[in-house]
Amino acid sequence: LAVSATQQTSTCTGVVVDDLGETVIGASVIIKGTSNGTVTDLDGKFSLSGVKNGDIIVISYIGYDSQEIKYDGQPLQVKLNESKQTLAEVVVTGYGGQQKRGTLTTAIAKMDNRVLETAAVSNAGSALQGSVTGLRVTQTTGQPGSEPTITLRGGASINGESDGALIVVDGIIRESLGDINPADIESIQVLKDAASTAIYGARGANGVILITTKKGAKTESVNISYSNNFSWQNVAKDMRMGDVDAMEYTVNAFERVGSTYVGALNWYVTRESWEKAKAWKEQYGNTIGADDPMTYGRDWEFDAATNRKYGYRTYDPYDYMIREWAPSQTHNLSLNGKSGKTSYNIGLGYLNQNGMMKPAKKDDFTRYNASIRLSTELNKYVTVRGGLLYSKRDKRYPYVTNATTADPWLYLYRWGPTMPIGYDDQGVALRGPASESSQANTANILNNYTNINIGATINITKDWTVDADYTYANEGETTTRPGTRYSAGNTWAVPTKRLDEAGKQVYVNAAGQLVDASTPGALAAYEFANIEYTGKGSNPDHIYRKEYGTKRSTLNAFTTYNLSLNDIHSFKFMGGINRVTFDETMSSALRTQLIDINNPQFSLANGAMTTDGGNWWEAQLGYFGRVNY
Secondary structure (H helix, E strand, C coil): CCCCCCCCCEEEEEEEECCCCCECCCCEEEECCCCCEEECCCCCEEEEEEECCCCEEEEECCCECCEEEECCCCCEEEECCECHHHHHCEEEEECCEEEEHHHCCCCEEECCHHHHHHCCCCCHHHHCCCCCCCEEEECCCCCCCCCCEEEECCCECCCCCECCCEEEECCEEECCCCCCCHHHEEEEEEECCHHHHHHHHHHHCCCEEEEEECCCCCCCEEEEEEEEEEEEECCCCCCCCCCHHHHHHHHHHHHHCCCCCEEECCEEECHHHHHHHHHHHHHHCCCCCCCCCECECCCEEEECCCCEEEECCCCCHHHHHECCCEEEEEEEEEEEEEECCEEEEEEEEEEEEECCECCCCCCEEEEEEEEEEEEEECCCCEEEEEEEEEEEEEEEEECCCCCCCCCHHHHHHHCCCCCCCCEECCCCEECCHHHHHHHCCEEEEEEEEEEEEEEEEEECCCCEEEEEEEEEEEEEEEEEEECCCCEEECCCCCCEECECCCCCECEECCCCCEECCCCCCCEECEECCEEECCCCCCCCCEEEEEEEEEEEEEEEEEEEEEEEECCCEEEEEEEEEEEEEEEEEEEEEEEECECCCCCCCHHHECCCEEEEEEEEEEEEEEEEEEEEC
């Protein structure tokens, strides 16, 4: 007699926090000795199925000591402690301050530099995703050149709106990370709690991201490096439209409430049309694809007595709108070295990223970066430094809009699978997001950013230094949106009779082939009128352009004094001033009724002109200080 027993499995749940009690996002949770694992979510929580009592659960995260916990069937409360190696590293605390992590009493996280070196990211913000505990990095759009939203501790501002973390690059406040080449970054640190961000005042209420760019070499040398990356992007989740199986849900739904049909824009679904759609799928599903035209009789029919259209062919918007495996490439060249008492770093970068909107004329993002950093020690008392950073960003995309100003992706999935997409057997494009995206002219956002910096460090004594830096930053952005008027076979309206050269209605069989009217089963053929359905002067029959510019001047000056008493007590005193002036200008113009929709220009439009604009300025003067013991 053989007796066997199988131990039951269950689902292990829990939450992971760091030594300060903040949730850890993206921590690895795995059953030891297996490949069964998961990662923590945005709230630090996890759920791992297939766990038996007595299994060892391993929890790990970069920069923290791993933990191994024996599962006893109860939810886990896991606290990760920073590793000893991490505690020994030096972190930047703002305005020239540096401390060993082990002596810190505030919450400062430093991103592992290996992430920047190995991750194929086009934006420095994307590199932060999953790399710093408590930091939420959300990619809200898949458009090329898009920037993620970065928030810390919820990101609530004093006016109740969501607000992101303060971004400081080499001591200068920046509006975004989009114009920074990740290859130029030496380190990224995040100040997370009130104590660590206090030195930035109210501006640091939602956390501070400190970025230090690469400087010159520390030893006598000349180093030249080149790196590149070629990648292809694809959608992260299945976006396929429901097919004839999904139509069954529609039929069951309207029959449950006592109806015999459902529809919109005169396209209707009945039980009979669903049965014909299933038959179409069996007969043509493996032979007719997205590139084949829509044919009357085979793919759809029209009941002139009721003005109802019935579709039998199913369409998947994914096939018409999504470009799979969109290519992207980056190239970086740097020269880094030191000669005598002068160190330098020169960097050049190029990024080209293609979008995934298949019918668009242009859908891409290009960024050029150039930077130079110089530092020289004039004598033992004075060191001077300077730098220049330039970034050019060019984003091109189809200016797709319509009379209801709705996003094209909304209309893709608003209708059912029998709503036609593509073109008909006369070669006429069918009205919809795909045809509008192909007709749309290319919009453009061109951004130029220049940053010039000079500074000096004066060593008054070996324990007393003074630092001063001045930065001037200029940014200009031009947005151009050239509209058009859309033309297509109007599938939203009632079709018209298809006529031959003699003006007589054409007849087809069930396969869509031309037949004589006397042929058994012959169908009177219909087609959709090819019309310009955008009203004159209506959206998007216009040309729009906006010019936006900013100028920012920043002066940081601070002094630092180190005091040691009997080699036992060590103090570090720092006090300084921060002065920022910011000027902003904006002007925009829109003119309707384009004369030439293929070449939208203000001079080639005769409709109403609308203009807007303004000038704004602000200035900030702050004083700060810090004492370390």
